[in-house]
Amino acid sequence: MLRPxxxxxxxxxxxxxxSPRYMQVAHGLIHEIERGRLLPGEYLPSSRDxxxxxxVNRKTIVTAYEELIAQGWLASAGTRGxxxxxxxxxxxxxxxxxxxxxxxxxxxxxxxxxxxxxxxPIAIPVGHWxxxxxxxxxxxxxxxxxxxxxxxxxxxxxxxxxxxxxRDPRGSPELRREIAxxxxxxxxxxxxxxHICITRGSQMGVFLTARILIRPGDAVLVERxxxxxxVAAFRACGAKIVTVGLDEDGVDVAxxxxxxxxxxxxxxxxxxxHQFPTTVSMRPDRRLRLLExxxxxxxxxxxxxxxxxFHFGAQPLLPMASYAPARVIYAGSMSKLLVPAxxxxxxxxxxxxxxxxxxxxxxIDGMGNHITENVAAHLLESGxxxxxxxxxAQIYAARRDAFARSLDETLGGLxxxxxxxxxxxxWLRFRDTATLDRIETRAPALGLSFASSHSYTADDSGTWxxxxxxxxx
Ligand SMILES: Cc1ncc(COP(=O)(O)O)c(C=O)c1O
Numbered sequence: 001m002l003r004p005x006x007x008x009x010x011x012x013x014x015x016x017x018x019s020p021r022y023m024q025v026a027h028g029l030i031h032e033i034e035r036g037r038l039l040p041g042e043y044l045p046s047s048r049d050x051x052x053x054x055x056v057n058r059k060t061i062v063t064a065y066e067e068l069i070a071q072g073w074l075a076s077a078g079t080r081g082x083x084x085x086x087x088x089x090x091x092x093x094x095x096x097x098x099x100x101x102x103x104x105x106x107x108x109x110x111x112x113x114x115x116x117x118x119x120x121p122i123a124i125p126v127g128h129w130x131x132x133x134x135x136x137x138x139x140x141x142x143x144x145x146x147x148x149x150x151x152x153x154x155x156x157x158x159x160x161x162x163x164x165x166x167r168d169p170r171g172s173p174e175l176r177r178e179i180a181x182x183x184x185x186x187x188x189x190x191x192x193x194x195h196i197c198i199t200r201g202s203q204m205g206v207f208l209t210a211r212i213l214i215r216p217g218d219a220v221l222v223e224r225x226x227x228x229x230x231v232a233a234f235r236a237c238g239a240k241i242v243t244v245g246l247d248e249d250g251v252d253v254a255x256x257x258x259x260x261x262x263x264x265x266x267x268x269x270x271x272x273x274h275q276f277p278t279t280v281s282m283r284p285d286r287r288l289r290l291l292e293x294x295x296x297x298x299x300x301x302x303x304x305x306x307x308x309x310f311h312f313g314a315q316p317l318l319p320m321a322s323y324a325p326a327r328v329i330y331a332g333s334m335s336k337l338l339v340p341a342x343x344x345x346x347x348x349x350x351x352x353x354x355x356x357x358x359x360x361x362x363x364i365d366g367m368g369n370h371i372t373e374n375v376a377a378h379l380l381e382s383g384x385x386x387x388x389x390x391x392x393a394q395i396y397a398a399r400r401d402a403f404a405r406s407l408d409e410t411l412g413g414l415x416x417x418x419x420x421x422x423x424x425x426x427w428l429r430f431r432d433t434a435t436l437d438r439i440e441t442r443a444p445a446l447g448l449s450f451a452s453s454h455s456y457t458a459d460d461s462g463t464w465x466x467x468x469x470x471x472x473x
Pocket of ligand 1: 202
C-alpha cells in the first residue's frame with residue numbers, strides 16, 4: 001500500500017518546473033527524507049507502484065532511485081527493493097510532524113443516499129467545559145498505575161501464548177467468568193460465563209438487545225423520564241416508543257398494563273436500582289407486578305443496572321434479574337465503576353439470548369477488545385476493583401454530603417431534592433421553572449454546560465417540571 005507522502009510527492013512532481021522528471025522525483029524524495037516523513041531503513045514502494053501513483057514512466061523512477069543510491073540517500077536491499085539509507089541521521093521531531101489536513105470533504109444525499117445522524121452524536125464533548133449531567137465518575141480517581149501494569153501483563157501473557165488473534169464474540173472468557181462471579185456473589189444472579197456477553201459499553205448491549213428483539217411495529221415501553229441514549233437505540237431499530245408513568249416508587253405498573261392492552265409490546269426498559277434520571281428505587285411490589293405483566297404479555301424486561309456499586313446507606317434491593325432470569329435481560333457497565341473510556345459493558349441473559357447477541361457482535365466488530373477485557377478481568381480477579389469501589393464510594397459519599405450542604409446554602413428554598421442513597425447524581429426539582437431557565441442561560445459564561453432538562457424525556461410534550469441532574473464525579 002502506498003503511504004501518504006506519495007501524495008505530497010505527486011503534488012511536487014506535478015507542479016515542478018522544467019527539470020527532468022527523474023530529478024523532480026529524486027528531489028521530492030530527498031525533501032521527504034529531510035522532513036523526516038521517510039525514515040532511515042524504511043522501504044520505498046516498488047518502482048512500478050510509485051510510477052503508477054505518480055503517473056510517470058517506470059524508467060523515471062528507476063533512474064531516480066539509482067541516482068539517489070549513488071548519492072547515498074537510498075540503498076539497494078537486493079530482491080527486497082530499495083530503502084532509505086540506514087546510515088542517515090533520524091529527525092525525530094520532524095518525523096512526527098503531521099501531514100496537512102486535506103480540504104473538507106462534504107457529501108449529501110445527492111452523492112449517495114445514506115441514513116444521516118438525526119443530530120449531533122450525543123457524546124461529542126464541546127470544548128473544555130464542565131458538563132453537569134447524569135453523573136460520570138471522576139477520572140482522576142482511576143488507579144492508572146494498576147491499569148498500566150495490568151495492560152502490560154495481559155499483553156505480555158497473550159503475546160507469549162500467541163493468543164492475540166480472533167476469538168469468541170461473546171467476549172473474553174476470563175472477563176465473562178469474573179463478571180458472572182461478581183453477579184452471583186454480589187447481586188444474586190444465578191449466572192455463569194455462558195450467560196454473559198461483553199459489549200463496548202452497556203449502550204452497545206442495549207442496542208444489540210433491541211436488534212434481536214424488535215420487529216416492525218413492535219412497541220418498547222419506557223418511563224416518562226428516562227435514559228435518552230437507550231430510547232434512541234430502540235428507535236433506530238424500528239421500535240415504536242410508548243411512554244408510561246413514573247412516580248416516587250418507580251414505574252406506574254397500571255399504566256404498563258394499559259399500554260400492553262393497546263400495543264404489541266416487545267420490551268420495557270427500566271433502571272429499577274436508581275431510576276434514571278430521578279434516582280428513585282422501584283418498590284418491590286412494583287417489580288413483582290411488572291414481572292407478572294411481562295409473563296402475561298410476553299415481553300422482555302431490559303434492566304439497566306448502570307450504577308449498582310455506589311450505594312452509601314443500606315444494601316440495595318437485588319436486581320430483578322436475580323429472581324426472574326428468564327424474563328429479564330440485564331445490562332451492566334463498568335463506566336461508573338471505572339471510567340466510560342474503557343468501554344466495558346455486558347449483558348447477562350439466557351444463553352440463547354447471549355448467542356443471538358454474540359452473532360450481532362460478530363457482524364459489527366468480530367469480537368470486541370479482548371486485551372482491555374482481560375485487563376478488566378485481571379483487576380476484578382485481583383480484588384483491585386473491589387478496593388477501588390470501597391475507596392471511591394467513601395469519596396462520593398463525602399461529596400454528596402458537601403454538595404447537599406452547598407445546595408441548601410445557595411439554592412435553599414428554590415428547589416427540592418431527595419438525598420440520594422447511592423449513585424453519582426442528584427435530581428433537583430426547581431419550584432419555579434424560571435430559576436432553572438436563568439441558571440441554564442447563565443451557565444455558558446461560567447464554563448458550565450448542562451444536559452438540557454428536556455433531554456430526559458422520551459416524548460416531546462415538554463410538560464415536565466423543571467428538573468436537572470448534577471454530578472458528584
Ligand atoms: C442510565 C445509564 N445507563 C447506562 C450507562 C452506561 O453506559 P455505557 O456503559 O454505555 O458507558 C449510563 C452512563 O452514564 C447511564 O446513565
